[in-house]
Amino acid sequence: MPCMLRVDILVKFKEGVDDPEGKSIKHALELLGFEKVKTVKVGKMYTIYLNCDKEEGYEIAESMVRKLLVNPVIHEYEIRVEEV
Amino acid sequence: MWGESMKAAILQMEGTNCEEETYIALMESGFTPEYVHLNNLRKGKAKLDDYELIFIPGGFSAGDYVRAGAIFAARLKATVWKDLVKFVEEGKFIIGVCNGFQVLIELGLLPATDGISEAPEAALMPNDSGHFECRWVYLKSQSSKIFTDVPEMITLPVAHAEGKFYASESVIEKIEAQKQVIFRYTSPYGSTEYPWNPNGSVNDIAAIMNPYGNVIGMMPHPERAYFPYQHPDWTRNKRDTGDGYYIFRALAEALR
Numbered sequence: 001m002p003c004m005l006r007v008d009i010l011v012k013f014k015e016g017v018d019d020p021e022g023k024s025i026k027h028a029l030e031l032l033g034f035e036k037v038k039t040v041k042v043g044k045m046y047t048i049y050l051n052c053d054k055e056e057g058y059e060i061a062e063s064m065v066r067k068l069l070v071n072p073v074i075h076e077y078e079i080r081v082e083e084v
Numbered sequence: 085m086w087g088e089s090m091k092a093a094i095l096q097m098e099g100t101n102c103e104e105e106t107y108i109a110l111m112e113s114g115f116t117p118e119y120v121h122l123n124n125l126r127k128g129k130a131k132l133d134d135y136e137l138i139f140i141p142g143g144f145s146a147g148d149y150v151r152a153g154a155i156f157a158a159r160l161k162a163t164v165w166k167d168l169v170k171f172v173e174e175g176k177f178i179i180g181v182c183n184g185f186q187v188l189i190e191l192g193l194l195p196a197t198d199g200i201s202e203a204p205e206a207a208l209m210p211n212d213s214g215h216f217e218c219r220w221v222y223l224k225s226q227s228s229k230i231f232t233d234v235p236e237m238i239t240l241p242v243a244h245a246e247g248k249f250y251a252s253e254s255v256i257e258k259i260e261a262q263k264q265v266i267f268r269y270t271s272p273y274g275s276t277e278y279p280w281n282p283n284g285s286v287n288d289i290a291a292i293m294n295p296y297g298n299v300i301g302m303m304p305h306p307e308r309a310y311f312p313y314q315h316p317d318w319t320r321n322k323r324d325t326g327d328g329y330y331i332f333r334a335l336a337e338a339l340r
Contacts, residue, residue: 017250018284020214044150066203068158071151071190073207073251 005050005057008080009069012043017074049084057081090339092137093120093130097156100183101143105307110139112310113332122156126163133167136339137177140184142243142305152208152246153186160191168193169200177339178299179331182244185291185301194301195251196294197258206251208303211244212284218243220316221282221304223290224270229297231266231334238267238327239315240304242282247303249285249292256286267291267302297338306331 013019022040029037046069050057061079070077092115094103103119110117115137124130132138146155160168172178172193180188186208188194192201211217220241225234251259259265268288271280276288283303291302306328312318314326 018209018212018248020210020212024214067161068150068154071154071204071207073204074209 003053004084005052005054006082006084007048007050007057007061008082009046009048009061009065010043010078010080011046011065011070011075012041012077013074014076054081054083090115090137090336091135092117092139093132093135094118094139094141095120095122095184096141097122097145097159099143099145099147100141102141102181102305102307105305105310106139106141106181109307109310109328109332110137113329113336115336122159122163131167132164132171135176137179137335138168138171140178140180140187141307142182142184145183145187148183148246151186151190152244153183153188153190156183156187157190160187172200172294172299175296175298177335179335180301181305181307182242182247182303185303186246188299188301193299194294195255195259195264195292196299197255197262197264205255206249208244208246209248209250210246211248211282213278213282216243216245217247217279217282219279219282221290222270222272222280223267223304225267226263226265228263228266228293230293230300230338231331233337234330234334235327237270237272238330239309240306240327241308242304244283244303247283247285249283249287249289249303251286259289259292260287262295264292264295265289266293266300267304300335302331 021042026037026040092110094106096119107117120130189206195206220239223238267290269281269290281288293300309326309328311326312323
């Protein structure tokens with residue numbers, strides 16, 4: 001019987017693409033005295049539970065990324081799959 | 085009167101807005117508009133084939149979750165994608181305004197430099213300013229297939245947080261080479277720095293069309309400026325029509 005999988009999909013802007021949310025967070029952190037902040041990048045994490053094995057889990061996650069979660073023009077992503 | 089039988093579908097789902105302004109503007113321009121909810125398309129209660137024009141209105145469809153327009157686009161792809169492609173290939177017209185523009189980009193119907201793309205070819209990213217930009221902007225008309233009779237400079241309102249047009253250099257070059265840009269942000273002084281370009285769009289792009297000119301996307305809202313009295317300076321500057329009128333008239337003439 002397939003076990004339960006936890007799939008974390010992390011989506012953020014590609015290197016070189018402006019991240020205005022990251023910039024304003026950086027500014028706020030600097031005002032709070034965090035002088036060593038060099039860059040802040042903001043992303044989104046989707047946590048999805050699936051009933052399937054790891055291999056199929058990766059395939060399903062890749063398909064979700066392609067069909068909805070990522071715009072390949074501006075985003076890069078990372079998929080982490082873990083049995084739970 | 086021309087155009088009386090031109091049926092226009094105003095697509096609706098949770099979170100769309102501006103439908104009523106759109107309805108009135110379309111009606112005034114000679115269309116017979118109807119509200120068409122995505123659920124009715126899915127259930128087969130409405131068919132895209134019955135219409136000459138699809139208008140995807142502004143708003144915050146599905147709460148702008150994931151990315152603005154992404155869920156609207158995914159739902160269209162999952163339900164009526166083949167009909168939508170057929171609609172475009174038959175040379176009928178689709179226009180997306182604001183959130184509707186975001187939907188067309190996510191669908192790959194725009195910029196479609198080499199035809200409809202499977203994955204998005206461009207993006208409407210968060211504004212460079214990092215906040216919602218809600219005000220009037222100046223737009224410079226580019227001579228384009230459909231919008232031949234629009235004054236050189238018009239003003240329309242924008243209201244968006246994600247309106248920065250962005251694509252790779254090669255896609256931008258193609259868009260420019262194929263003359264797909266309809267409007268660029270400008271100012272009376274010629275400067276296109278912020279705040280004149282409200283979102284940081286590449287090449288000040290505010291509106292584009294596909295290479296055939298029958299799929300149109302724009303961030304500014306023509307339906308919010310159809311009548312002269314919708315302009316904030318209407319008591320000082322006499323106009324016969326609002327500036328949004330020209331967009332609707334161009335659509336009606338293109339379909340006549």
